[in-house]
Amino acid sequence: MGKYLNRVKSLFGSDTRGLLEGGRHALLHTRTLEFDELRPYVPGDDVRDIDWKASARSGSVLIKRFVSEKHHKVLLVADAGLDMTARTPNGERKCDVAGQILGAIGLITLGRSDEIGMVYGDARGSVNIRLRRGETHIESMLHRYHDSDAHRGPSDVVSQLEYVATHYRHAMLLVVVSDEPDVDDRLAAVLARLAARHDMMWAMVTDRPAIEVGSEGGYDVATGRPVLGSAATDARVVAAYHRAEQRRRRRLTELLTEHAVAHVTVAGSRELRRRIVEMTGVFSRAG
Known part of the structure; x- marks a missing residue:
């Protein structure tokens, strides 16, 4: 195996039996x-x-x-924008954890002889890698995802989802890997289109809470500006921040559940296997 798949295998393990079973659109x-x-x-x-x-x-x-x-036809849909350069609660870069999730799904498809491809990008556009089988193909996809580090634009995973909704008509399994997106009309509309045609799973890499980073809280990786500024030390602001985060996550969970999208949050590589098994288990039971 190549360096990326070997790294994922060391974290995820080699036992992929029973994962990705079921689904509405499994292909005989x-x-x-x-x-x-x-x-x-x-x-x-x-x-x-x-x-x-x-x-x-x-x-x-x-x-x-x-x-x-x-067998499934599996399409990975990945955010490769600036938001993925932020840190997780464990201090890892979100794009590194995302790459491990992508690789873990790739390992599972190897054991099942599934076809797998990927759409990744940012607000400026999407890169489309056609569906194929095999270790070399998966290693190449991981290399291209990690290679996007040098030229990232603003994140907008909805752009990648809209690309898939337009260009992929045949039913397949979509595995989305991103941070936790904000719920808005664009996201709701594209999810409705995709979930009506495809099976879907979504692994979301979580941010390190803004209030835990320095005297001015965290900063926006896209702009470099502090999120809370000097108010990060104000107890009322911190409490309001927690309430807003809870509401945001609740709205996102409700939207994904409404469209039967199996989903998990991943805080770091130590959770990789547990969270992937959890997500694929929900997917299998739903199928």
Whole structure:
């Protein structure tokens, strides 16, 4: 594996069994049945599924049990704008954690032979990487995402979502990786369009709270200006900030839930496996 996938594997692990199962739009490919196990014959079973050699060895009639082998077409949708250069509560850069999430989804698709592509960018536009399979393809996508560090523009993940809504007509699984977006009419409208056609999951990398950074609070990475200024030490301002953050997160959760988007927040790389397993579990149960 390349350096990015190896890094993700060291954090996420190699066991990807059972992840990304289900979904409304899982696609049955040519090899639709996969051998699972042998079990005793019961009346009504298809006699064509009897394993005669195994039956002779065991002394009882055994049936081959098969399961459907379902594959997805997976599209990663990633914010590569300036907002992703901010820090997480754990002190990591959000873009580094986002890259780990993207890589973890890539590892899962490797074990399932899923096709995977990516749309990433910022407010200025989107880069489209076509769907393919394989380790080399996934490593290349991760390299291109990390390589965007040198020329980031303002973040606007809704622009990437609008690009997908316009250019991807066939049903697939969308995995969005960004920070926690503000809820507005543009986001609500594009989510309604996408959720009607695709399965969706959303992993959101959280910001370090503004009130925890220095005497003037945190600063906006897009403008370099303090978020709270000298008021960061005012108890009433801090309380109001907490209330506003709670309202913002509640509105976002309600919007994603309304459109059946499985979602999690990720505060750092130490949470990577737990949060991805949580998100894919919600997705599988919904399917």
